[in-house]
Amino acid sequence: MDVDFTKPAGIQRKQYRDFTDQINPKPNVLVNAIWAFVVGGIICTVGQGFLNAFLAAGLPVLESGAMTAVVLIFIAAFLTGLGVFDDIAKYAGAGVIVPITGFANAMVAPAMEARNEGLVLGVGARLFTIAGPVLVFGIVAAWLTGLLYFLFR
Amino acid sequence: MIFLTAFIVGGLICVVGQLLMDLTNYKVTLAHILVGFVTTGAVLSALGLYQPLVELAGAGALVPLTGFGHILAQGAIRGVETDGLLGVFAGGVEAAAAGVTAAVVFGYFFAIVFKPKG
Amino acid sequence: MPAAKKQGLQTLVFQNPPVIVAAGTVVGGKEAQGPLGKTFDLAIDDPYCGEKSWEHAERRMLEDAAKTALKKAGLGTQGIDFFLAGDLENQILASSFAARSLGIPHLGLFGACSTFYEGLIIGAVLIDGGFAEKVLVAASSHCCTAEKQFRFPTEQGVQRSLAQSWTVTGAGAVILASQGAGPVITHATVGKVIDLGQSDPTNFGAVMAPAAADTIVRHFQDTGRPPEFYDLVVTGDLGIYGRELAQGLIGDHGYRVEGRYTDCGILIYDHDTQDTHAGGSGCACSAVVTGGYLLQQLQAGKLQRFLGVGTGALLNVDSPKQGETIPGIGHGVVIERR
Numbered sequence: 251m252d253v254d255f256t257k258p259a260g261i262q263r264k265q266y267r268d269f270t271d272q273i274n275p276k277p278n279v280l281v282n283a284i285w286a287f288v289v290g291g292i293i294c295t296v297g298q299g300f301l302n303a304f305l306a307a308g309l310p311v312l313e314s315g316a317m318t319a320v321v322l323i324f325i326a327a328f329l330t331g332l333g334v335f336d337d338i339a340k341y342a343g344a345g346v347i348v349p350i351t352g353f354a355n356a357m358v359a360p361a362m363e364a365r366n367e368g369l370v371l372g373v374g375a376r377l378f379t380i381a382g383p384v385l386v387f388g389i390v391a392a393w394l395t396g397l398l399y400f401l402f403r
Numbered sequence: 404m405i406f407l408t409a410f411i412v413g414g415l416i417c418v419v420g421q422l423l424m425d426l427t428n429y430k431v432t433l434a435h436i437l438v439g440f441v442t443t444g445a446v447l448s449a450l451g452l453y454q455p456l457v458e459l460a461g462a463g464a465l466v467p468l469t470g471f472g473h474i475l476a477q478g479a480i481r482g483v484e485t486d487g488l489l490g491v492f493a494g495g496v497e498a499a500a501a502g503v504t505a506a507v508v509f510g511y512f513f514a515i516v517f518k519p520k521g
Numbered sequence: 522m523p524a525a526k527k528q529g530l531q532t533l534v535f536q537n538p539p540v541i542v543a544a545g546t547v548v549g550g551k552e553a554q555g556p557l558g559k560t561f562d563l564a565i566d567d568p569y570c571g572e573k574s575w576e577h578a579e580r581r582m583l584e585d586a587a588k589t590a591l592k593k594a595g596l597g598t599q600g601i602d603f604f605l606a607g608d609l610e611n612q613i614l615a616s617s618f619a620a621r622s623l624g625i626p627h628l629g630l631f632g633a634c635s636t637f638y639e640g641l642i643i644g645a646v647l648i649d650g651g652f653a654e655k656v657l658v659a660a661s662s663h664c665c666t667a668e669k670q671f672r673f674p675t676e677q678g679v680q681r682s683l684a685q686s687w688t689v690t691g692a693g694a695v696i697l698a699s700q701g702a703g704p705v706i707t708h709a710t711v712g713k714v715i716d717l718g719q720s721d722p723t724n725f726g727a728v729m730a731p732a733a734a735d736t737i738v739r740h741f742q743d744t745g746r747p748p749e750f751y752d753l754v755v756t757g758d759l760g761i762y763g764r765e766l767a768q769g770l771i772g773d774h775g776y777r778v779e780g781r782y783t784d785c786g787i788l789i790y791d792h793d794t795q796d797t798h799a800g801g802s803g804c805a806c807s808a809v810v811t812g813g814y815l816l817q818q819l820q821a822g823k824l825q826r827f828l829g830v831g832t833g834a835l836l837n838v839d840s841p842k843q844g845e846t847i848p849g850i851g852h853g854v855v856i857e858r859r
Contacts, residue, residue, distance in 0.1 A: 380433070
């Protein structure tokens with residue numbers, strides 16, 4: 251490794267990037283992937299349990315799915331409030347972020363830090379720091395889907 | 404049987420998210436993952452590719468955020484079938500209303516009740 | 522004509538070296554449990570310090586550090602000419618509020634995590650220049666205020682990257698005086714802003730290492746001193762990987778610092794048990810390690826002289842999103858036992 255400060259900035263930057271690539275720690279991809287698989291799988295299995303329960307209670311399929319989401323969102327929001335969610339996510343990573351639990355966490359976590367900024371511009375606004383973009387992209391994609399279906403069905 | 408496929412399919416969808424973060428050295432952040440999975444789910448659903456996965460894995464396909472995108476997209480399609488053009492605008496959010504309302508209500512409630520530990 | 526008290530391109534030589542007559546350090550629970558725990562004056566386990574918010578807690582810590590230093594020196598606030606301070610909150614608000622309650626004429630500083638060393642340099646200049654008899658220099662940072670501002674909310678389910686550092690919760694303050702007993706500041710090397718194109722806000726070690734290396738090499742060149750002249754070369758908060766990068770870059774210029782070079786961010790936490798990944802960072806990192814451990818080492822005679830380099834990563838919340846690279850800066854100060 252040799253960053254030559256007499257060389258033009260672009261070459262220095264390239265040399266330095268090569269050097270940092272050697273030194274920077276690499277995440278343990280395999281361990282992280284196993285954690286994500288197992289925890290994500292468990293959450294989905296638990297979700298399946300709720301889904302079956304709602305179906306058995308006589309709810310139609312779609313409503314059962316919606317109620318399952320509601321229950322998981324409640325649990326994730328509660329665990330975030332208790333300060334446990336981030337401790338689980340430290341190991342589970344995408345295993346708790348990719349399920350709907352991650353969406354709930356992404357709403358509560360920024361909002362609960364904003365209490366000192368008030369209930370409207372603090373908590374109310376920060377609920378949507380990350381959830382806002384999720385809804386924007388999700389709703390636009392759904393709208394486009396509906397529009398294309400309307401035009402070409 | 405459905406529990407096993409839910410575990411495997413749900414777990415694998417999460418692994419995709421984990422690899423996206425790890426292999427890009429966290430340049431793909433949590434916010435990108437959430438947005439990306441919802442959008443991807445909606446697109447796959449619109450192409451008719453997601454419904455078979457839901458039939459195979461149940462909650463394994465519905466609980467991940469791709470399933471949230473799937474519900475939005477299917478809602479829009481169903482809205483068009485019942486209400487025409489109005490359904491283009493109303494169908495998606497209608498289908499996702501329960502989840503969104505739960506997230507807003509529980510989110511606001513817990514954010515006020517709890518103080519962050521730090 | 523070159524300035525009378527300047528040597529080389531960037532180095533100041535103090536003719537009447539200012540004396541560090543007292544220091545005060547306050548830290549949070551994690552720092553108190555670290556290897557340097559016993560070297561700090563005050564440890565507060567509660568991240569809120571009994572206040573209503575983390576921001577209030579940070580300014581409390583800054584005030585407590587300043588008051589501790591004043592008490593040790595046997596001085597009241599009237600005995601201090603200037604209060605130089607900075608922190609990481611938006612518009613350095615913790616410092617402004619601490620200055621409000623202390624009531625000492627105040628110069629607010631921002632050098633990101635290098636602020637404490639920037640303060641030492643300006644304080645020393647004020648004293649050697651005859652503009653002040655006694656100057657209070659302080660800096661603070663708080664893990665939670667920094668996390669929520671620059672990264673993710675603390676309760677967000679994110680995995681921290683392995684190169685990421687842990688912001689030190691705490692505050693350090695020292696009193697510089699024109700005379701008295703204690704270690705003295707003999708030289709200072711003001712750093713340049715250096716940018717080698719790093720843009721990862723989770724890896725400040727790689728961002729700041731070139732700036733630290735540039736300042737250290739410049740110091741050796743300006744003063745003509747070899748690395749062996751110092752018992753220790755210590756950077757502010759490069760962490761484990763940043764230290765390796767800086768050592769490599771310094772080596773490229775023909776100076777070997779191996780064996781006598783460490784980093785405050787490495788010293789403050791136990792890498793194996795405290796799960797801090799790369800090490801400590803933040804304004805308080807160099808402030809509490811310098812004000813606590815390093816000054817005590819000088820007083821105990823275990824060190825004769827060290828070159829401390831406060832390092833800072835220069836970014837705001839939006840600049841990485843706007844595609845900007847993150848420049849770094851490093852300010853060097855030589856502190857000697859006397």
